[in-house]
Amino acid sequence: MGIRLPFLKRAATFEHGIHPAYHKETGSLPIRRLAFAPRLIVPLAQHIGKAAVCCVAVGQEVLRGQVIADPDGFMSLPVHAPATGVVEAIGLMPSASGKMVESVTIRVYEADGQEVQVGTPRDIDGLDKQELLLAIQQTGISGLGGATFPAHVKLNVPPETAIDTMVVNGAECEPFLTCDHRIMVERTQDLLRGIRIAMKVSGASRTVIGVEDNKPDAIAAIEAALPTDGSITVKALETKYPQGAEDTIICALLGREIPAGQRPASIGVLVNNVMTLAYLGRLLPAGEGIVERVLTVAGPAVEKPGNYIVPIGTPLRFLLEQVGARSSAKEIILGGPMMGTTVSSLDVPVTKGTSGVLAFGEAQLAGETQRSYACIKCGECLNVCPKFLNPSQLGLLAAKREYALMAERYHLDRCFECGCCSYVCPSHIPLVQQFRIAKAVNRERAAA
Amino acid sequence: MSMELRTSPHQHSGRDVPVIMRNVVYSLLPICAFSVWQYGLSAAALIVTVTLACLVAERINNRISGAGNTLSDWSATITGVLLALTLPPAFPLWMGAVAGFAAIWLGKSLFGGLGQNPFNPALIGRAFVQAAFPTAISTWAPAFAAQRFGEFIPSSLAAPFMAPPDIASWVRQQGVDAFTGATPLARWKFENITPSAMDFLTGHITASAGETSAILILLCGLYLAARKFLDWRIPVAVLGSAMLLAWAFHLAQPERYPTPLFVLLSGGLMLGAWFMATDMATSPVTPRGIWLYGALIGILTVVIRYFGGLTEGVMYAILIANAAGPLLDQFNQPRILGGKRDKS
Numbered sequence: 001m002g003i004r005l006p007f008l009k010r011a012a013t014f015e016h017g018i019h020p021a022y023h024k025e026t027g028s029l030p031i032r033r034l035a036f037a038p039r040l041i042v043p044l045a046q047h048i049g050k051a052a053v054c055c056v057a058v059g060q061e062v063l064r065g066q067v068i069a070d071p072d073g074f075m076s077l078p079v080h081a082p083a084t085g086v087v088e089a090i091g092l093m094p095s096a097s098g099k100m101v102e103s104v105t106i107r108v109y110e111a112d113g114q115e116v117q118v119g120t121p122r123d124i125d126g127l128d129k130q131e132l133l134l135a136i137q138q139t140g141i142s143g144l145g146g147a148t149f150p151a152h153v154k155l156n157v158p159p160e161t162a163i164d165t166m167v168v169n170g171a172e173c174e175p176f177l178t179c180d181h182r183i184m185v186e187r188t189q190d191l192l193r194g195i196r197i198a199m200k201v202s203g204a205s206r207t208v209i210g211v212e213d214n215k216p217d218a219i220a221a222i223e224a225a226l227p228t229d230g231s232i233t234v235k236a237l238e239t240k241y242p243q244g245a246e247d248t249i250i251c252a253l254l255g256r257e258i259p260a261g262q263r264p265a266s267i268g269v270l271v272n273n274v275m276t277l278a279y280l281g282r283l284l285p286a287g288e289g290i291v292e293r294v295l296t297v298a299g300p301a302v303e304k305p306g307n308y309i310v311p312i313g314t315p316l317r318f319l320l321e322q323v324g325a326r327s328s329a330k331e332i333i334l335g336g337p338m339m340g341t342t343v344s345s346l347d348v349p350v351t352k353g354t355s356g357v358l359a360f361g362e363a364q365l366a367g368e369t370q371r372s373y374a375c376i377k378c379g380e381c382l383n384v385c386p387k388f389l390n391p392s393q394l395g396l397l398a399a400k401r402e403y404a405l406m407a408e409r410y411h412l413d414r415c416f417e418c419g420c421c422s423y424v425c426p427s428h429i430p431l432v433q434q435f436r437i438a439k440a441v442n443r444e445r446a447a448a
Numbered sequence: 449m450s451m452e453l454r455t456s457p458h459q460h461s462g463r464d465v466p467v468i469m470r471n472v473v474y475s476l477l478p479i480c481a482f483s484v485w486q487y488g489l490s491a492a493a494l495i496v497t498v499t500l501a502c503l504v505a506e507r508i509n510n511r512i513s514g515a516g517n518t519l520s521d522w523s524a525t526i527t528g529v530l531l532a533l534t535l536p537p538a539f540p541l542w543m544g545a546v547a548g549f550a551a552i553w554l555g556k557s558l559f560g561g562l563g564q565n566p567f568n569p570a571l572i573g574r575a576f577v578q579a580a581f582p583t584a585i586s587t588w589a590p591a592f593a594a595q596r597f598g599e600f601i602p603s604s605l606a607a608p609f610m611a612p613p614d615i616a617s618w619v620r621q622q623g624v625d626a627f628t629g630a631t632p633l634a635r636w637k638f639e640n641i642t643p644s645a646m647d648f649l650t651g652h653i654t655a656s657a658g659e660t661s662a663i664l665i666l667l668c669g670l671y672l673a674a675r676k677f678l679d680w681r682i683p684v685a686v687l688g689s690a691m692l693l694a695w696a697f698h699l700a701q702p703e704r705y706p707t708p709l710f711v712l713l714s715g716g717l718m719l720g721a722w723f724m725a726t727d728m729a730t731s732p733v734t735p736r737g738i739w740l741y742g743a744l745i746g747i748l749t750v751v752i753r754y755f756g757g758l759t760e761g762v763m764y765a766i767l768i769a770n771a772a773g774p775l776l777d778q779f780n781q782p783r784i785l786g787g788k789r790d791k792s
Contacts, residue, residue, distance in 0.1 A: 020459050175459065247785055260787040330452050337458040344451050360458060373465040373521060374563035379679065379733035388782045392733050411784050419457030426464045427563070433455045 011213045013238035014248040016386050018420045020175050020241055020338070024214060026298050027178040029306045031186055034322050036108045040082050040313030041093050041349040042068065043103045047142035048149050049075035054104060060087045065118035065288055068104055077140045077150050080289030082311035083108040084117060096334050096341065096348045103349075106313065119288035124197060132201050132284075139283045140290045140352070145169065145180075145244075145273030146335050148353035151280060154272070155201040157265060164268040166204040167253055168195060168277060170211040170218065171237055171244030174336025177356045179296045180274050182307045184211065184218035187278045188225045194281030195232060202270050207232045209274070210253045214239040241338060242418040246271050248386050260414055275355070290352060299358035301329035310350050317346035319357060328361035338419045373427035381421035381431065387414050391421035391431050398434035403441045412438055465562075468728075469522030471677045475668045476529050476723070482664055483657045487537035487589060488596025490604040491657050497541045499528030501548025509557040523562050527551050530723055531570040533658025534716060534763070535577070538589035538601035538615055542608040543581050550576035567770045568727045571763050578763075584612055588631060588654040590624040631655055632714045633759040642706050648713040655715070662713040669722030678726040681735075685742020686721035686749075687712060693750045705754065717749060720762035730770045736780035737773070744769045744776075 045051035052069035062068055062081040069079040085108040092100035127135060136152040143149045157163050168191075172180040184191060195207050211219050213236040222234045237243050237252055246264055249271065250256055256267050264271050279290060291312060298305035303324030310319060316332060333340040334354055350357070381391035389411055397406045406412040412435060421431045483491045506524035510517055518524070531551050535544060551573025559565040578585050589601050606612035619627050628635065631654050635641045647653050651660035658665075673680040694711035697704075711717070716724075725731060725745050732741045745765045752761025 018461070020461070251785070257786040260784060262786075331454060331458065332451060333456075333458055337456070339456050340458065341456065342451070342453050342458075344453050346451070358458075364458070370460070370464060374561065376465060376468075376563040376728045377731070377733050378468070378728040379738075382733050382735070382782065387785045388787075389784055390734065390781060393777075393781075410781070411787065414784055414787070417456070423457050423459060424461050424463070426468055428460070428464060430455070432457065436455070 011236040011238040012210070012252040013240055013243065014251040014386060016384050016388070016420070017240040017242060017248070018384050018423055019239075020423060022214065022239065023176045023298070024178055024181070026176075026296055026305050026307055027181045027215065029178075029182075031179075031182050031294050031307045031309060033114070033309045034314075034319070036083050036114065036311060037314045037318035038108055038110075039088065039315070040085075040106045040108060040311060041103050041315060041347075042079060042082060042106065042313040043093070043095055043101045043349065043351060044069045044079055045101055046079070046148060046312070046351040046353060047077045048147070049077070049153070051102060052076060052079045054090055054102070056087050056090075056104065058087050058090055061085070062087060062106060063117035064114070065116040065291055067289065071137060075150065075153060077142055078138060078289060079104070080118075080140055080291050081106060082291040082313050085109045094345050094348050096343050096351070096354075098344060116288050116291060119286050121285060122287045124285050129201055132197065135284055135287075136197075136201070136280065138289065139280065141276060141279055141283065142352050143273060144275040144279060144293060144352060144355070146339075146353050146355050147273075151276055154270070155198055157202045157270065161265045162268055163202045163204045163265060163270045164206070165254060165270075166195070166199055166202060166207040167249055167264075167269055167271045168207060168209040168274055169244050169249055169271055170209055170215075170274040171249055172215070173212060173239075173241045173243040174338055174340075174356070175241075176298045176358055177296045177336050178298075179294045179307045179355060181215045181218050183275050183278045183294055184215070185221050187282065188221045190281040191222070191274055191278040192225055192227075192232070192281065193285070194277030194279070197280055197284060198270075198272055198277055199231075204270060205231065208253045209234040210237045210243075210249050211235075212237045212239045212243055242386055242420065245386065245416060245418060247416075260411070293350075293352060293354070295350065295354055296356040297323045297358075298356065299329075299333070299360050300364060301326045301359035301361040312352060313349045315347055315349050316343065316357060319350065320346065320359060325359050326361065329359040330362055331360040331364065333358040333360065338423070339417065370428045372429055375427055375429060378426060380424040380426065384420040384424050386418060386420065387411075387416070389415055391435075394438075395429050395431050395434055398438050403438040404445070406438050407442050412442070465521050465523075468677055469526055471675065472526050472672065472723075473522060473529060475672045475677075476526070476533070476658075478668055479533060479658045479661070479664055480529065482651065482661055483533065483537065486591040486596075486651055486660060487601075487657065488593070489599065490589065490596070490601040491537045493541055493600065493604060494535060494537065494539055494544050494657060495529060495532040498532035498535070498544040498548045499525060501545040502528030502531070502552050505549045505552035505557070509553065509561075513557070513561075515561065518562060521562060524552060527556070527569045527573070531573045533719060534570065534574050534656050536585060536588050537657040538587065538603045540584055540606035540612050541604055542606065543577055543584055546580070547573040547577040563729045565729055566774070567767055568724055568730050571724060571767055574763055575767065587612070587615065588629050589615060590619055590622070590627040590654065591651055591660065593619070593622040593624055595622060627654070629654065631759060632710075633753065636706055636710070636714075637753075637759050642710050645709065645713070659716050659719050662718040665718040665722055669718075672722070678722070679731070679738060681738050682726045682731060682742045683721040685739050686725050686746045687717070689743040689746030690717060690750050691746075693747055697750070697754065711750060711753070715753070715760045716762040720745070720749075720766055724762070724766050725769070730773060732773045732777045732780075734777045734780045734782055736782075737776040740776050740780065741769050741773055744772060
């Protein structure tokens with residue numbers, strides 16, 4: 001823990017957190033397009049909520065941008081064909097979580113020009129709130145930062161909660177990931193258009209964009225494009241993990257705490273990720289659905305790391321071949337190294353929520369597989385926990401399987417699994433893993 | 449490509465238990481070197497003997513418990529070096545070995561090893577020999593004796609279970625001026641004489657092997673704190689509370705109570721504050737718990753020194769605070785972000 005000198009001007013931040021090696025080398029590389037994979041596997045559930053209902057048949061020809069699955073109710077999103085081609089199969093396919101999920105497999109026409117074929121431009125200024133919400137749902141956009149919460153549900157603020165401020169999350173605090181950074185630099189106008197749409201729908205009167213100070217070009221690009229009325233501002237955040245978590249970014253930018261167990265809306269705040277808003281600002285006026293996304297492919301076992309536009313449904317194997325994955329790759333992570341999940345199969349596809357694909361080799365694993373020691377109660381985990389929990393105590397209780405006590409007295413449910421405690425633990429105790437198990441057991445017990 | 453499935457996070461800071469422990473050992477080396485410079489062969493032999501005893505005790509326990517080799521975590525080495533530094537420089541080596549075994553077995557192995565022990569093992573070792581060998585542990589040797597590098601102080605090589613030879617004749621033979629055989633704390637307590645601050649700085653005082661140079665201990669401690677291998681709040685709380693209390697007493701009755709500076713520099717307070725109280729396994733982890741724990745040590749030290757039968761109070765102050773640690777943690781759980789302050 002550092003000593004704070006109040007007379008020094010510092011970037012906005014929260015207390016605690018860690019400074020891992022950030023590896024933002026790809027932050028200076030412009031977004032590039034990758035070739036289409038010969039086959040795309042498009043899951044029908046890429047968002048939190050009910051899966052979409054398939055509306056095409058095997059053998060049917062589909063156009064890039066065409067709806068291939070309709071939303072099933074309000075808490076659901078449509079799925080669009082990410083390429084022009086033929087529906088080859090509809091059925092269960094492996095997904096990143098390891099579960100089999102209903103997916104549409106499309107054989108891509110090789111001659112496809114990669115243009116979106118379906119879409120009706122519309123005048124968004126003429127739409128009222130309900131029409132906008134419907135239009136947003138039709139884009140199929142879910143939280144593109146990885147949360148995959150349907151955008152229209154999040155922006156549909158119930159009338160009894162008043163939102164005064166929208167926080168735009170451009171922190172991108174996970175190491176290696178730089179796709180949000182490039183979006184802010186290269187698609188600034190899309191982002192600001194998306195922000196205005198989101199403000200109109202949610203009723204927020206002001207917006208603060210938070211960007212970590214290791215992306216000065218993104219801050220400059222946004223500043224240059226801001227409207228003069230002062231309703232939208234950009235603020236530099238200290239480069240620190242997990243600056244981009246909802247609690248911490250709100251704390252850093254607005255100095256407000258979300259009461260334990262509540263949503264940001266309870267204190268009048270709405271948090272949206274920059275990628276989500278940039279795609280909203282791009283797709284909504286064009287009347288298109290989301291068929292591709294920008295993501296970071298990086299890691300020590302990747303020869304050509306960078307930020308790529310990748311069609312939804314691209315199998316990881318194809319993606320990694322395109323960027324030259326080394327044979328030393330041992331661990332493929334979806335998302336960032338702090339919170340991302342590993343995959344067991346390279347046949348799983350990129351989905352709307354995939355913000356990064358990282359390939360780690362032996363050297364990185366060696367650090368992870370260090371022998372573990374008993375807890376020496378060094379207290380480092382308390383010094384870094386952004387929620388001010390006591391991971392040390394939680395870990396000791398987890399070892400004794402006192403899962404109920406962990407929740408009752410030590411706020412287990414407040415842990416959002418950022419991994420700071422595991423990162424610093426000198427005993428290499430898999431704290432986050434223990435907490436996940438404890439939560440799962442508690443959930444099962446509650447359900448039983 | 450064979451895929452590994454793991455849970456996040458997929459990165460680690462790289463700082464692990466052996467790294468922390470090793471750095472503590474490194475930071476103790478200047479203090480050891482100074483002790484050897486002051487007391488020569490006897491101090492060197494004492495540090496080596498006690499440390500080896502701790503390592504042997506740890507290894508034997510590994511064999512018995514089947515818990516694998518734990519010497520590589522460096523924690524037994526720290527216990528050994530720290531324990532040696534709290535003993536009189538001419539402490540009989542066999543008693544030092546007994547202290548080492550007591551430290552590891554009674555202080556650590558009994559509770560399940562690293563991290564499980566409620567009390568600082570080095571202090572358990574010292575408390576054990578304080579009870580077992582009360583005379584030897586209050587027999588002091590003069591610093592900077594002429595033949596200190598050439599010959600052992602006789603008591604060092606005392607045969608086990610025999611009365612250690614008196615070191616007074618050796619001292620006379622060495623021609624050391626004004627050696628009284630009492631520590632500054634004892635001289636203050638029983639004779640009301642306090643040495644000059646200069647004597648503390650140069651180490652021209654009678655004390656345990658590693659306690660003489662408060663300034664050196666401070667520098668070594670600061671190094672560890674700067675590299676974040678110890679929690680700076682603990683020594684600040686210990687020294688701060690001891691100084692404040694000593695200052696209050698001194699203001700009330702200056703002729704009876706010494707200056708706060710004397711209290712800070714004398715005895716084992718510096719070593720205790722920086723290297724014993726900060727022992728991770730036996731100190732609290734919650735922020736408020738840490739401050740209270742440190743304050744408790746500082747206050748108890750002064751109270752024991754002023755009103756107890758002992759001249760020195762740091763060892764018992766820390767052991768008592770160790771015992772209170774878990775309770776301090778339990779009642780001072782941090783307020784979680786967005787939460788209300790807890791009662792327990």
